[in-house]
Amino acid sequence: MTHLNETQIKELQLLLATPKKIAIIPHRNVDGDAMGSTLGLYHILKQLNHQITVVVPNEIPDYLQWIPGTNDATLIFEGAHTDKATSVLKEAELIFTLDFNAFHRTGEQMETVLKTLSTTFVMIDHHEKPDTYAKYMFSDIEYSSTCQMVYEFIQKLELGDYINVDAATCLYTGIATDSGGFRFPRTTGNLHRIVANLIDIGVNNSQIHVNLYDNGDYNKLQILGKALSNMKVLPEYKTSYITLSQQEQNELQVKKGDTEGIVNYGLTIKDIDFTAFFTEVSEEKIVKISFRSQGDFDVNQFARNHFNGGGHKNAAGGKSFDSLDDTITKFIAILAIEKK
Incomplete structure (x- = not known):
């Protein structure tokens, strides 16, 4: 401070x-x-x-x-x-x-x-x-x-x-x-x-x-729908995560800002205190990640320790240089250690 x-x-x-x-x-x-x-x-x-x-x-x-x-x-x-x-x-x-x-x-x-x-x-x-x-x-x-x-x-x-x-x-x-x-x-x-x-x-x-919040378009709702259909819940870790591949983004014609706020839906599920949103960015050869949490789980430290990022205790960002699938595999492996 x-x-x-x-x-x-x-x-x-x-x-x-x-x-x-x-x-x-x-x-x-x-x-x-x-x-x-x-x-x-x-x-x-x-x-x-x-x-x-x-x-x-x-x-x-x-x-x-x-x-x-x-x-x-x-x-x-x-x-x-x-x-x-x-x-x-x-x-x-x-x-x-x-x-x-x-x-x-x-x-x-x-x-x-x-x-x-x-x-x-x-x-x-x-x-x-x-x-x-x-x-x-x-x-x-x-x-x-x-x-x-x-x-x-x-x-x-x-x-x-x-x-x-x-x-x-x-x-x-x-x-x-x-x-x-x-x-x-x-x-x-x-x-x-x-x-x-x-x-x-x-x-x-x-x-x-x-x-x-009330100024979107039909396509943005389709993007949200696709993201939510991709959501996975890991109750043993009180965690959810969402993915959006580059191919899915191309098909839905995703523009900058269209995915803003999607990560927060992962915390609306009962007993979930940690969520992540993985977005593949082929042009930069990275997977962009948004983290959100409720309560005491520190996503800032999680992002700093594992995904080249940081931010706040309950809201942070990161990135991975692995493929989308490998990034998810790594994410779940880390959860098995940090949220066992």
């Missing part, structure tokens, strides 16, 4: 007192908290006349495209705009990294650029074991979301009056998604008080939930 001290807060206030070139970066394969926190901070700081660009490592999924600022404030690093995005990062006088704490979370291309910079970095993040690249670090795993941390960061800088409806909408989005719709253990009374304030500012919370 690393919080900003009074001296650092005053230094940041001074830095932000005059217009600067600022870049704000989320992690690769953005989710609601990553986009909500970066764009929420963007909407606040742009009122101070800074020149701000949100540099997103790769494509933004469709289900997040409605978030205010997505189309006019963001620059995608991977693809046609790599050179322009690289220039923005190199020219930035201040860089905020939100919802991640290690450069490799931005992808190999962007990581290479970030490592060459001598710019002042500010980290705001709630994941374990942060790297030490940032001069200013607000890092604490006890927070439900980075959006909650951005809200408190802005209050510490005495900029709370700049949280307008657009900023509040962004922050609410990340809080809602990373708290599992306000049901995960770190949903505190203080978090609800923050949300109440965001609603008072003008957030249309009902519409946000429609945009996030």
Whole structure:
């Protein structure tokens, strides 16, 4: 846990007192908290006349495209705009990294650029074991979301009056998604008080939930149906898992973001406290894995120990360089040891 001290807060206030070139970066394969926190901070700081660009490592999924600022404030690093995005990062006088704490979370291309910079970095993040690249670090795993941390960061800088409806909408989005719709253990009374304030500012919370959860298409339901039909339950380990092969994804024309949230269905079964979702990614020659748990089973440590990953105690990710079948075999073998 690393919080900003009074001296650092005053230094940041001074830095932000005059217009600067600022870049704000989320992690690769953005989710609601990553986009909500970066764009929420963007909407606040742009009122101070800074020149701000949100540099997103790769494509933004469709289900997040409605978030205010997505189309006019963001620059995608991977693809046609790599050179322009690289220039923005190199020219930035201040860089905020939100919802991640290690450069490799931005992808190999962007990581290479970030490592060459001598710019002042500010980290705001709630994941374990942060790297030490940032001069200013607000890092604490006890927070439900980075959006909650951005809200408190802005209050510490005495900029709370700049949280307008657009900023509040962004922050609410990340809080809602990373708290599992306000049901995960770190949903505190203080978090609800923050949300109440965001609603008072003008957030249309009902519409946000429609945009996030009731705005899919028929094909996305077919993908969910296929994933659920592939689910296996291992009652002896209180575990379930779901697979989606590359061939199945091709047949269903899966797009980025279409599988978001599927892993959570594995925990809806009675007496199951651990679940995993294995997605074959032939292009990268890996199997991408999402882990979720309830109670005391630590999926962050599980992912770190066995699957080149990490995250939070009850939500983490990883990857395997084996085939999908071999990855499942390895997974079950590990369960036999760790959950016997």
